[in-house]
Amino acid sequence: MSEADDVAELTTAPAPVPPVDGAPARVEAADIHPPTRLERSAYGVIRGAFALLARPYFRLEIHGREHMPTHGPFVLAPVHRSNLDFILVSTLTRTRMRYMGKASIWKWRWGGKFVSMLGAFPVHRGSADREALRACLAVIENGEPLVMFPEGTRRTGSLVEDLFDGPAYVAARTGAPLVPVGIGGSDRAMPVGAKLIRPHRIVLVVGEPIVPPPGDGTGRVRRRVVRELTERLRVAVQSRYDEARRLAGRP
Secondary structure (H helix, E strand, O other): OOHHHOEEOOOOOOOOOOOOOOOOOOOOOOOOOOOOHHHHHHHHHHHHHHHHHHHHHHOOEEEOHHHOOOOOOOEEEEOOOOOOHHHHHHHHOOOOOEEEEEHHHHHOHHHHHHHHHOOEEEEOOOOOHHHHHHHHHHHHHOOOOEEOOOOOOOOOOOOOOOOOOHHHHHHHHHOOOEEEEEEEOHHHHOOOOOOOOOOOOOEEEEOOOEOOOOOOOOOOEEHHHHHHHHHHHHHHHHHHHHHHHHHOOOO
16 A cells, blocks of 8 residues: 555644735634533524525525535535635534634634634644644534635635545544535625625525445545545535526526
8 A cells, every 4th residue: 555545643734714904913823622511502693683684685595505514423524615615505504613713813802702602613724634633533522514615715716626625524523424615606695805785696405325334343535535534525515516607606
């Protein structure tokens, strides 16, 4: 067996989030704990308010909701074309989901507390790949769903390509299913660089969960398994994205 096909340790880069203005903050390692009653309540109120407003403003449609797991942790893997995608995917389930956020958000004390309450946790970019993956694994081990954008950052265009291996690694390591999601129209409602949100039809399409192969009991994951799972995810996300774009009226 070649070295390239050997065990994938905590070095597989996770999907980071879009950059936020401001210098990187010095924060402690991510505190991944089961949600408190207050955190659940705050998340539910804000999520519910957005879902209520999104229906008329974006003419929001959701297809394939039946594919969303109803219990247990999972890794939600959406396409990423707009800053709206973070809150749009919250409409897929009432269950509180967790998100990675760039550490600089937490340099504002109350801003950090607010996004933490909504399920986000800080991750340092670049040198913090191991820390990020440990945090992601802890989320799944706590039984919570996790949102990971496999493209890593906002992109443009109709192609889904060059995915990060992070979502596949977390799924393969924990056995949690990967749920592909296409989002059509969010790039029209709030394109990259836009500061205003325009009313435009948005459609979310959820694909069937991708169940990772069973592990060998060692807690380690072969690189080949991660790469194959990433490719399966790419194909599934591309298919759901194509459908979402079509339903949202994009060519």
